[in-house]
Each structure stands twice: as C-alpha cells, then as structure tokens.
Amino acid sequence: MAEYDALLLDHDGVLLTLTDRSTLRETALAALRDAGVEAPEAADAERLSIRVSTDELVALADRHALAPERLWRCREDRIEACLREAIEAGRKAPYDDVAALDGVDIPTGVVSNNQRRVIHHALDSHDMADWFETVVAREPTLDSLAEKKPEPTYIQAATAAIGASNPLYVGDSATDVVAAERAGVDVAFLRRGHNADATLDTRPTHDVESLHAVVDLL
Template structure:
C-alpha cells in the first residue's frame, strides 16, 4: 500500500484540511435549533443526537419525542450549524492546517469528500483562497435524505473519483468512518493523525497512518 502511482488525491475536509470546530459551539447551535422550534428544555441526549455524527433513525426518534416534523428539525439544525461554522471561519478559529500549503505541489487532481454540508465546505475553502485548488467537492446537501449518503457509505468517494476521472485515487481521512468508506470504495486510504485524534484506536484492519499532509505527499510524488 502507498507504493504505486495514484491518479488522484481525495481528502476529507474537517480535521484534514481545516481544523475542527469546538464542541461547545456545535452544542450551542444544536440547542438553538431546538429553540427555533419552541423547545426550550431538550435533554442532553437529544442535543447530542442532532449535534454530530447524526443517524437518521435517531433524529426521527427525537422529533417524535418532541412532536415536531423531523425535516423541520433537521432544517433548523443545518441552518444553525452553517451559521456557527461561518462565524468560526470568519473569526479565524476554523482555519487550514499549516501543512495544507504542500498540496500545491501535488501533480494529480484534488478532490474533497466530506460529511459536512457542501455550502459550508465551499464557504470555508473560499474564505481561505483554497477553493480553486480542488476540482470537485462531494459533500451533503442540507436535507435529511443526505444522511443516508454519509461516510462510511462510499457514495461520495466514488462520485468524487468519477468527477476527477480517477481509477486509482488515494484517500486521506481522520476518522474510522473515513477508513471504512475508503475500504468500501476500494481505494487505498491514509488515516491522518492530528491533535484531535492522536489517541484514537482504529478497529479496522491494517491501515497506513501518517502525521502530516507533507508525509502523504512524500508517499505519492
């Protein structure tokens, strides 16, 4: 693995290209989504359910408990998260990692594959002058249906490879779901160690682990 010529490089966005948002910001956004629906006292579990790594069936269960339309709950959540991440980006707290600059040396097409909303990914990249470096972005639309296409489902990975005309791309992610999605798509996958996942233990099989994008580029050039 990581010993052959790749014809494309696919990268996760949050945690690989740009820093993660703080948990308290995401939690406040989720609470605000409930407030938008007139729910003033959601439980901690309910807030956690719609905050990150959302599962559609669990979202519906929360909506049923509060007697609200799940699509409306999800819409409020997506709008609040988008607003929060835009503000964090504008404030410079959600910013590119220093090693992202090395991607300018890559001589194969680049693409982004993210479970975040497409409009958020595009906004962040545009704010930092990075958008034109990537030939494709495959991420979510702000709809409940999009939850079924999230990684570890390989849908976005396969679509991005098709967009780039790649048959043998390398994928770089920072989570277990990234690794599984890469394996399901049949792509070599690098697990990138950053500060937020330095102690994470992967349950998947043998996986190449690297600690910087510089190290990734050294392997593929």
C-alpha cells in the same frame, strides 16, 4: 502499489481545524428552540450536534412531535451559520501543513460529511478553492444522512467526477477508513492532536502524521 492518479481529502480535521464540541452543542440547543422545543435537554443537543443518524433524528423529532425535516433543517441552518462565523473569525482555519497540497500535480478533491455550502465557504475564505477539482459533500436535507461516510457514496462520486482509477483518500476518523475500504480505494489515516491515540478496527493503507507525509506517498 500502482501510482495514485488522484488525491481525495476529508475536510474537517484534515484540511481545517475542528470546531469545539461545546460550541456545536450550544448551536444544536438553539436549533431545537428554532424548531419549537421550549426547554431542550442537553442530551438531545448532544445527539443533534454531530454524527447524527436518520433513526436518531426521527426518534428525537417524534418525542417532540416535530416533523423530522423541519428539525433537521433548523439544525443544518444553525450549524452552517455557526461554522461560517467560526471560519470568518479565524477559529476554524487551515492546518499549517495544508500548504503542502499547493504543489500536488494530480487531480484533487474534497470528500466530506459536512455541508457543501460550508466547505465552499471555507475554501473560498482561505483562497483554496482553486486547489480542488471537485467537492463532494452533503446537501442540507434529511436524505443526505443515508449517504454519509462510512457509506462509500461520496468517495465513489468524487472518484468518478475526477475520472480517477486509483485515488488515495485521506481521512482522520474510523468512518473515513471504512468508507474508503467499501469504495475499494487506498486510505491514509491522518493523525492530528484530536486523534493521535485512536485505535482503528479497520486497518488503513497508510498511517501518517502530516499532509507532507501524504504528499510523499504520491
């Protein structure tokens, strides 16, 4: 194995703790009301809360006679406000082992399906912004849905931005592993409480239980 010349990491579930699903569903319900749905259904909020696809969004907007762009913007703004408040209240915080990254001596970056503005706020709030040379994440636009992992777009963009030829990517989901494979880079699947028993169809390069173990791979 060639020596890694950069370290790329997912954000939610790797650097910062996840937000409770019930909170995201309630936020999605509020977004539906913002968009003009008077009595939104719980199933619609579930579809809009996480891992939304373009087809799902367009179908949901059509059922409520809404422009998909308006519905998505309402969703993005509500989710951004929810996550910002969770960060500031300390409910969305760095994992204890994130400190291991402070001594990494190769270029590092964040690659996330979350909104770029949320990532920057989180890193600034926790004095971590200087740790990363690049942040590649979504803009709050409908077009961004087509770029999300498992597409390799963000990993490839971060690799190019850092100028790396052999980065290691760290993720906590099956889509992270697939995105890394499609991008042609090694991936460490990081197991935490929320994914400790996950079974993957695509085998990661490394299977680890902490960021300390990730740093040891470097």
